[in-house]
Amino acid sequence: MGFLSKIKAGLQKTRSSLMARLEGLFVRNTFDEAFYEELEEILIGADVGVETTLLLVEKLRAKIQEEKIRDGDRVIEVLKELILDILGRETTPLQLDGTGPAVILVLGVNGVGKTTTIGKLAKLFRAENKKVLLAAGDTFRAAAGEQLQIWAERSGSELVKHQQGADPAAVIFDAITAAVSRGYNVVLCDTAGRLHNKANLMAELKKVHKVVEKALPGAPHEVLLVLDATTGQNALAQAQVFHEAAPLTGLVLTKLDGTAKGGIVIAIAQKLQIPVKYVGVGEGIDDLLPFNPAEYVEGLFAAHT
Amino acid sequence: MLFENLSAKLQDTFKRLRGKGKLSEKDVDAALREVRLALLEADVNYKVVKDFIAAVKERSLGSDVMASLTPGQTVIKIVHEELTRLMGEQAAKLTKAKSPPTIVMLVGLQGSGKTTSAAKLASLLKKGGGNPLLVAADIYRPAAIKQLQVLGEQVAVPVFQLGGQDPVQIARAALEYARKHSHDYLLVDTAGRLHVDAELMEELARMQAALQPQEILLVVDAMTGQDAVTVAKAFQEKLMLSGIILTKLDGDTRGGAALSVRAVTGCPVKFAGLGEKTDAFEPFYPDRMASRILGMGDVLTLIEKAQAAIDEDKAREMERKLRRQQFTLEDFLEQMQQLRKMGPLSQLVEMLPGVGGLGKKLKGLQVDEKEFKRAEAIILSMTKKERLNPSIINSSRRKRIAAGSGTRIQDVNNLLKQFEMMQKMLKQFSKLEKGKSRSRGHGRFPFM
Numbered sequence: 158m159g160f161l162s163k164i165k166a167g168l169q170k171t172r173s174s175l176m177a178r179l180e181g182l183f184v185r186n187t188f189d190e191a192f193y194e195e196l197e198e199i200l201i202g203a204d205v206g207v208e209t210t211l212l213l214v215e216k217l218r219a220k221i222q223e224e225k226i227r228d229g230d231r232v233i234e235v236l237k238e239l240i241l242d243i244l245g246r247e248t249t250p251l252q253l254d255g256t257g258p259a260v261i262l263v264l265g266v267n268g269v270g271k272t273t274t275i276g277k278l279a280k281l282f283r284a285e286n287k288k289v290l291l292a293a294g295d296t297f298r299a300a301a302g303e304q305l306q307i308w309a310e311r312s313g314s315e316l317v318k319h320q321q322g323a324d325p326a327a328v329i330f331d332a333i334t335a336a337v338s339r340g341y342n343v344v345l346c347d348t349a350g351r352l353h354n355k356a357n358l359m360a361e362l363k364k365v366h367k368v369v370e371k372a373l374p375g376a377p378h379e380v381l382l383v384l385d386a387t388t389g390q391n392a393l394a395q396a397q398v399f400h401e402a403a404p405l406t407g408l409v410l411t412k413l414d415g416t417a418k419g420g421i422v423i424a425i426a427q428k429l430q431i432p433v434k435y436v437g438v439g440e441g442i443d444d445l446l447p448f449n450p451a452e453y454v455e456g457l458f459a460a461h462t
Numbered sequence: 463m464l465f466e467n468l469s470a471k472l473q474d475t476f477k478r479l480r481g482k483g484k485l486s487e488k489d490v491d492a493a494l495r496e497v498r499l500a501l502l503e504a505d506v507n508y509k510v511v512k513d514f515i516a517a518v519k520e521r522s523l524g525s526d527v528m529a530s531l532t533p534g535q536t537v538i539k540i541v542h543e544e545l546t547r548l549m550g551e552q553a554a555k556l557t558k559a560k561s562p563p564t565i566v567m568l569v570g571l572q573g574s575g576k577t578t579s580a581a582k583l584a585s586l587l588k589k590g591g592g593n594p595l596l597v598a599a600d601i602y603r604p605a606a607i608k609q610l611q612v613l614g615e616q617v618a619v620p621v622f623q624l625g626g627q628d629p630v631q632i633a634r635a636a637l638e639y640a641r642k643h644s645h646d647y648l649l650v651d652t653a654g655r656l657h658v659d660a661e662l663m664e665e666l667a668r669m670q671a672a673l674q675p676q677e678i679l680l681v682v683d684a685m686t687g688q689d690a691v692t693v694a695k696a697f698q699e700k701l702m703l704s705g706i707i708l709t710k711l712d713g714d715t716r717g718g719a720a721l722s723v724r725a726v727t728g729c730p731v732k733f734a735g736l737g738e739k740t741d742a743f744e745p746f747y748p749d750r751m752a753s754r755i756l757g758m759g760d761v762l763t764l765i766e767k768a769q770a771a772i773d774e775d776k777a778r779e780m781e782r783k784l785r786r787q788q789f790t791l792e793d794f795l796e797q798m799q800q801l802r803k804m805g806p807l808s809q810l811v812e813m814l815p816g817v818g819g820l821g822k823k824l825k826g827l828q829v830d831e832k833e834f835k836r837a838e839a840i841i842l843s844m845t846k847k848e849r850l851n852p853s854i855i856n857s858s859r860r861k862r863i864a865a866g867s868g869t870r871i872q873d874v875n876n877l878l879k880q881f882e883m884m885q886k887m888l889k890q891f892s893k894l895e896k897g898k899s900r901s902r903g904h905g906r907f908p909f910m
Binding site: 204394 | 499502504571572573574602603605606609610611612613616656657658685686688689690693710712713714715716719738832
């Protein structure tokens with residue numbers, strides 16, 4: 158199944174509600190205040206957020222006036238373009254170059270799907286015949302290590318694990334050292350879910366990041382923040398604070414197979430210029446896809462093309 | 463702007479209103495626009511916001527506001543009342559079965575916190591003298607059963623599991639087991655599922671039919687966005703939801719999902735999850751949540767916590783000392799120990815009124831438990847004489863204290879400096895108290 162069809166399947170429900178409203182909206186030929194207000198509600202309803210929504214609508218208004226647009230279909234094209242201006246138009250691949258193993262740090266608040274995402278990423282790398290090592294850096298949550306163990310088996314990767322309560326930095330350091338000496342290509346580091354307003358847990362994360370830098374020059378090659386598409390405006394705060402603790406290189410947007418739209422990634426891209434790199438569209442090991450902005454936006458507006 | 467919460471926003475809006483003598487319809491509209499934006503930024507669903515604003519506006523334009531001498535306060539009062547009404551007015555309790563066990567199912571999306579909540583609820587019931595049984599019915603997520611077992615062990619509540627068997631079978635067997643072993647509560651942890659997954663939603667319906675539970679609690683992540691409404695509706699269509707558990711409220715989310723879910727399901731929020739530890743779980747007080755949203759702080763909870771932890775006589779004695787400026791390191795130690803009994807400091811701070819606006823300043827003030835312990839160790843390494851009169855602590859004493867507490871001299875110096883600053887602040891406070899005027903302080907309630 159290709160990206161588009163999966164995304165389409167995933168966004169089916171989203172689209173049916175969103176599009177029903179959009180279709181109603183865009184058959185009009187005149188654009189009055191009620192039109193813009195309704196447009197605002199649609200974007201806010203997609204969790205794009207007040208600020209980014211107002212910005213988008215503001216720009217759309219200007220364009221409509223400037224280009225004297227009268228046609229509803231043309232309006233949606235303009236809106237898509239405006240969103241793509243923010244999201245970027247290209248798929249952003251993982252940057253894994255370097256001499257030793259590529260180290261990927263996976264972060265996020267509780268329950269967003271970090272461990273599952275690691276399992277899926279491992280599978281992707283295994284499919285490219287890479288040797289993959291998983292580091293069980295979530296030493297806090299009950300049975301997190303066991304959960305990762307199962308993903309290691311499913312994906313055909315190896316696992317480095319200490320006992321519960323161990324120092325996560327130590328686990329990850331061990332994993333990287335082992336990966337270097339045993340010639341692994343990729344190290345995927347799991348971390349405990351942490352709310353970004355817990356100062357001590359964020360300090361722990363900084364330490365983990367520092368240890369990774371020391372363990373291998375050039376590492377971490379990727380620092381991915383996992384965001385739950387169901388999350389609202391708080392995701393922006395998450396991105397901001399995690400970015401300060403450990404500079405992020407990309408986002409993974411999970412649970413996009415529900416009805417949530419994950420529109421907050423548009424706000425994050427606009428404010429922090431952090432690209433979405435992957436999207437999670439199910440619980441299966443293959444349900445992780447590279448994020449393609451054009452197709453994502455296309456998927457959102459598919460009924461109009 | 464990011465860390466300003468809804469309380470702060472509404473406070474800002476109403477500060478402007480408070481300065482006004484009389485309100486025009488335009489004033490009300492301007493204020494309500496701010497309320498609308500704040501609620502939207504707080505992730506309250508836009509439809510819920512619309513209804514809410516309409517209700518407030520209708521009442522605000524009624525005679526009571528226009529005629530009121532303090533229209534600003536009247537509008538705030540209306541917003542607060544409507545918010546409270548929307549949240550429900552009382553803490554809702556669990557419905558008990560006529561003959562035990564009382565059966566509780568926990569359902570929700572993946573990652574909302576069902577397993578953790580199940581263990582926390584079990585712990586709460588156990589502390590109340592109950593004999594709950596946890597049931598591991600999440601057969602899909604890797605290591606979910608193991609997770610519940612570990613948590614069950616932590617709270618000393620047995621966990622019933624049949625491995626990867628059909629969840630409906632597990633539920634039936636667990637019920638039989640609970641009856642045989644006279645458990646009074648059966649808490650069923652179900653697998654996380656998307657509300658659009660027809661097959662898994664059907665599974666829940668079958669479990670409901672098999673168990674006939676008294677309670678089906680939808681576990682909702684407080685950070686959920688606009689979709690909370692869709693999710694809650696879908697679960698309610700399939701199941702007889704009886705209540706909500708709101709999790710991760712210890713985050714800095716504005717938590718508008720609570721309003722949304724409550725509004726669309728009509729189900730009360732019964733419990734709130736406030737942290738990863740198994741005792742970070744409380745009954746949900748809707749009126750307090752409404753107050754918190756409005757910037758009154760969760761004063762009631764704070765007072766209750768304080769009462770539970772602090773000996774009243776000691777508190778009075780402390781107050782006397784504070785006023786007379788006889789506050790010593792000995793008292794400082796005692797106070798710190800009592801504060802720690804009340805829970806993590808960061809949580810206490812959030813419950814204080816007016817903190818919305820102070821959020822940024824307080825960010826730097828976040829004290830972790832380790833620092834607390836260090837300070838405690840330092841004071842404990844002092845002699846009684848030193849504690850009562852810190853000015854005698856010279857450098858050789860400092861060296862000894864540092865060695866005794868396993869800290870550095872710097873740490874001892876820091877603590878002494880902090881204490882000195884605190885004393886100075888107390889002096890200023892008591893001066894202020896004496897010359898107390900009607901000036902508006904940061905921490906004052908907007909209603910007063």
